Amino acid sequence: MKEFLVELTTTVPEGTDPAEVDRRRTAESVRAGELAAAGHLVRLWRPVGELRSIGLWRAADEGELYEKVLGTLPLWPWMTSAVTSVESHPNDPGRTAVTT
Template sequence: MEFFVDMATTIPEGTTPEAVAEMRKREAARAAELARDGFLRRLWRPPLGPGEWRSWAIFSAPDADELERLLASMPLRAWRRDTVTALTPHPSDPGLGRPE
């Protein structure tokens, strides 16, 4: 299954810049692992407002429970709110590779 995940992060007040940098480093490492293992398929940075920290992603997982386990394994989840939308193929999707 594929899932669209809107990930909105709020850094807790009083968090030091060093702690933020360390968290981002750990998050990047975990994201690279998930990508390598085929779970994190795409990642985007949508248009952001001042002070907003948000990402959009496509994840692939066998089911919603496994997706939740994967999202929970990401360090930024401690500061992040995820909105998950399960995706189903559209019959007119040009990526389906239909013969002409």
């Protein structure tokens, strides 16, 4: 599995029913848990005072990341993303073997 640093920003379309927003956010939480259990979502952070998230994700390749992982998030249609493929640095103190 390859690792990706993913920045996600969610923008709810103007005029969206608050009940729909709540429904999707609840479903998003459930789906994130499923993706974590499957080994795709490794870590997730929110910069202090901001409404975006930065996560460490794993997938076989970028195609799988978009199609079978990120694309399954209930809020995905409202998200913009920036994806960076990353690999462990030789001096990383937390370095673990990642299969490529």
